[in-house]
Amino acid sequence: MGQPHEPDEAGTGSGKPALGVGMVGYAFMGAAHSQGWRTVGRVFDLPRRPVLAAVCGRDEQAVRAMADRHGWAAAETDWRALIARDDVDLVDICTPGDSHAEIAVAALAAGKHVLCEKPLANTVEEAETMAAAAAEARERGQMSMVGFNYRRVPATSLARSMVAEGRLGTLRHVRVTYLQDWLVDPQFPLTWRLRKEYAGSGALGDLGAHIVDLAQYLAGEPLVGVSALTETFVRQRPLPAAASSGLAAVTETGGVGTVTVDDAALFTARFASGALASFEASRFATGRKNSLRIELNGEHGSLAFDLERLNELSYHDHTEPGTHAGFRRILVTEPEHPYLDAWWPPGHGLGYEHTFVHQARDLVHAIAAGRPPAPSFADGLQVQRVLAAVEESAEKNSVYTPIAV
Numbered sequence: 001m002g003q004p005h006e007p008d009e010a011g012t013g014s015g016k017p018a019l020g021v022g023m024v025g026y027a028f029m030g031a032a033h034s035q036g037w038r039t040v041g042r043v044f045d046l047p048r049r050p051v052l053a054a055v056c057g058r059d060e061q062a063v064r065a066m067a068d069r070h071g072w073a074a075a076e077t078d079w080r081a082l083i084a085r086d087d088v089d090l091v092d093i094c095t096p097g098d099s100h101a102e103i104a105v106a107a108l109a110a111g112k113h114v115l116c117e118k119p120l121a122n123t124v125e126e127a128e129t130m131a132a133a134a135a136e137a138r139e140r141g142q143m144s145m146v147g148f149n150y151r152r153v154p155a156t157s158l159a160r161s162m163v164a165e166g167r168l169g170t171l172r173h174v175r176v177t178y179l180q181d182w183l184v185d186p187q188f189p190l191t192w193r194l195r196k197e198y199a200g201s202g203a204l205g206d207l208g209a210h211i212v213d214l215a216q217y218l219a220g221e222p223l224v225g226v227s228a229l230t231e232t233f234v235r236q237r238p239l240p241a242a243a244s245s246g247l248a249a250v251t252e253t254g255g256v257g258t259v260t261v262d263d264a265a266l267f268t269a270r271f272a273s274g275a276l277a278s279f280e281a282s283r284f285a286t287g288r289k290n291s292l293r294i295e296l297n298g299e300h301g302s303l304a305f306d307l308e309r310l311n312e313l314s315y316h317d318h319t320e321p322g323t324h325a326g327f328r329r330i331l332v333t334e335p336e337h338p339y340l341d342a343w344w345p346p347g348h349g350l351g352y353e354h355t356f357v358h359q360a361r362d363l364v365h366a367i368a369a370g371r372p373p374a375p376s377f378a379d380g381l382q383v384q385r386v387l388a389a390v391e392e393s394a395e396k397n398s399v400y401t402p403i404a405v
């Protein structure tokens, strides 16, 4: 397909080498990643200049419209053609999980850097293949990263550095919930997210993958075993209209199909250090839209984060006298806070979309420096192993299930 206009160069022409981005998938995450690539070079001083070279989707008219709207120079209808383009240095995968492995492995074999949305894959086996391909490609100077964007909220990034500094001391408890309610209506249609062959799992792989990664990242250590319950509350749903995608689907008249993934997953877990954790991932939490909360309790203090108040971090310093100790609110908008030296004056908060700008920033720096970015495909594989252990435990009446190493 032709090139109707000049590419959107995400940064002013500065003589810096270009980094051509080719993105596969153009709906929810496609729009969020486009925003990230478009904005990053205009906010941050980057060693390379991201160029929105081409976007790929299967519907020619729709992908062309998306390219025009979001500033992509060209549109492709076959991801193989996108990967083969000389102007694409980095392949950004924003499709459902069933295509992550095939696209990522092909892109790495073609010499491209890869950013892949979460969960890394639909199975441990696929994730192992991807991690092996990424390790080989790393030897050739190619970088791979998984899109666990909640690491890139300034407040969670600050929380990570406070844990690493030892502010919490020995960690005892981590408590995480990620709650949505878009499946409460039994008439919500059977989109790809409700079908195992496309999504791998349900709330577990979608929301659970995020909170497993975030908890391990903040704690700075892996989970070693889980005990789990999963449930599918509504087992039959109307079929979706052909053009339906993502969270805003519409029902086609007539016909129902079977839901083959979990609607909710609850599990307790043990960290390598012996700290305990509890996780709740649900699409049936009536009234909760995108509620991600995490609290960490340690011997010297506690930290708590709520995505609905993402410019804030709650901190309790237990070394202070009990008379005036207590949770206090840190407004994470100071220039000294992670990512914030490039944004607005203190108190002028950021939002969800900025996590994708920060994700692009960190990846461009890693590529330019030849330094592997995090979370790596190996990190994504480890999350996949946790998800598999949760499913195994749930199948075996919640028996404690060690996480494979």
Ligand SMILES: NC(=O)c1ccc[n+]([C@@H]2O[C@H](COP(=O)([O-])OP(=O)(O)OC[C@H]3O[C@@H](n4cnc5c(N)ncnc54)[C@H](O)[C@@H]3O)[C@@H](O)[C@H]2O)c1
Pocket: 024, 025, 026, 027, 028, 029, 030, 056, 057, 058, 079, 094, 095, 096, 097, 099, 117, 118, 119, 147, 148, 149, 206, 245, 246, 247
């Ligand atoms: N990081 C986050 O916060 C976050 C949020 C939502 C979704 N996700 C992840 O992003 C990925 C995509 O989810 P989404 O919400 O954007 O889904 P979506 O349904 O909104 O979009 C999926 C896109 O992929 C395209 N697609 C599917 N198969 C394709 C193929 N073989 N070739 C080319 N295009 C193809 C579809 O046409 C569509 O454009 C999933 O892995 C999901 O888990 C991440």
